[in-house]
Amino acid sequence: MRLRRSMMFIPGANAGMLSNSYIYKPDSVMFDLEDSVSLTEKDSARFLVFNTLKENLYGDIETVVRINGVETPFWEDDLDMAVRAGVQIVRLPKTETVEEVKELEQRIAKIEKDCGRTIGDTKIMAAIESACGVVNSVAIAKSTPRMVAIALAGFDYLVDMQTSRSSGSEPELFYARAAVLHAARAAKIDAFDVAYGNVNDEEGFLREVEIAKNLGYNGKSLIHPRQIELLHKAYAPAQKDVDHARKVVAAAEDAEKKGLGVISLDGKMIDPPVVHEAQRVLLLAEHS
Ligand SMILES: CC(C)(COP(=O)(O)OP(=O)(O)OC[C@H]1O[C@@H](n2cnc3c(N)ncnc32)[C@H](O)[C@@H]1OP(=O)(O)O)[C@@H](O)C(=O)NCCC(=O)NCCSC(=O)C[C@@](O)(CC(=O)O)C(=O)O
Numbered sequence: 001m002r003l004r005r006s007m008m009f010i011p012g013a014n015a016g017m018l019s020n021s022y023i024y025k026p027d028s029v030m031f032d033l034e035d036s037v038s039l040t041e042k043d044s045a046r047f048l049v050f051n052t053l054k055e056n057l058y059g060d061i062e063t064v065v066r067i068n069g070v071e072t073p074f075w076e077d078d079l080d081m082a083v084r085a086g087v088q089i090v091r092l093p094k095t096e097t098v099e100e101v102k103e104l105e106q107r108i109a110k111i112e113k114d115c116g117r118t119i120g121d122t123k124i125m126a127a128i129e130s131a132c133g134v135v136n137s138v139a140i141a142k143s144t145p146r147m148v149a150i151a152l153a154g155f156d157y158l159v160d161m162q163t164s165r166s167s168g169s170e171p172e173l174f175y176a177r178a179a180v181l182h183a184a185r186a187a188k189i190d191a192f193d194v195a196y197g198n199v200n201d202e203e204g205f206l207r208e209v210e211i212a213k214n215l216g217y218n219g220k221s222l223i224h225p226r227q228i229e230l231l232h233k234a235y236a237p238a239q240k241d242v243d244h245a246r247k248v249v250a251a252a253e254d255a256e257k258k259g260l261g262v263i264s265l266d267g268k269m270i271d272p273p274v275v276h277e278a279q280r281v282l283l284l285a286e287h288s
């Protein structure tokens with residue numbers, strides 16, 4: 001079980017941000033080669049991200065590279081660099097079909113073989129950024145064992161849907177949020193909610209975090225370090241839930257030692273899903 005609450009975008013052409021962003025302690029960093037990098041900086045961004053990955057500054061923080069889309073002339077060079085540098089996850093933007101993922105997967109396997117990485121080591125995350133992507137999200141989420149998460153990308157999605165962000169309960173994202181989350185859960189992988197663009201609007205950000213958390217999203221894509229602590233605090237479990245989770249795990253361990261199958265705690269049945277949820281709560285508490 002790995003915590004994926006915060007995934008912070010770092011523009012790949014920004015040498016300063018690349019060199020020190022581990023200090024903010026997000027669960028994952030996403031070095032971006034796509035939309036935060038201008039056409040004239042694509043090559044230098046690729047070079048900077050390669051060196052950042054090679055320097056291994058990020059320790060336990062999960063590393064992700066967002067490559068350019070498979071319809072661009074950049075994606076193969078981006079991928080080659082990222083896999084050779086040892087990135088943990090490749091994020092494919094604007095994913096619409098299983099075929100795109102298959103093409104990416106084949107290419108990754110070839111690079112892994114060429115550079116001596118274990119085949120299957122590099123994981124994939126698909127970003128869903130259009131109506132077509134949302135409609136195909138179940139198949140995309142289940143398309144390869146390399147797929148560890150899918151992310152809804154609100155900016156491009158809303159452009160595709162010919163609408164824009166409202167405030168409050170955000171009905172314009174309702175269907176896509178539910179669909180992408182169901183796709184992730186059906187494939188037993190993680191799900192990331194949309195990035196929130198106004199880095200000074202704490203209230204709006206937290207409102208959106210609450211929606212994502214209550215739906216069941218593992219976390220959000222973030223664009224500013226200020227959003228990390230806010231998100232982690234919002235995902236921290238209440239003390240009473242932590243106390244209960246400790247009791248559940250202790251009771252389950254005790255039952256295992258005694259060779260008991262089903263047990264009860266305070267009159268309630270404890271079965272594997274209850275134990276799994278308790279372990280998730282304890283993991284969240286440990287990192288809050
Ligand atoms: C928004 C702003 C310019 C504001 O900058 P400002 O400089 O005014 O901020 P300040 O408050 O002054 O920063 C205080 C200190 O934090 C440092 N700092 C700030 N941000 C940092 C950061 N991200 N990483 C590390 N460090 C950071 C900064 O260097 C300074 O450090 P220092 O000088 O040492 O004090 C900046 O945040 C930023 O560039 N964000 C990332 C933007 C980005 O990546 N966009 C593309 C991804 S979305 C997309 O593509 C849409 C999507 O595809 C999404 C999907 O797919 O999900 C879809 O369709 O929805």
Ligand SMILES: [Mg+2]
Nearest residue numbers: 129153155156
């Ligand atoms: Mg986008």
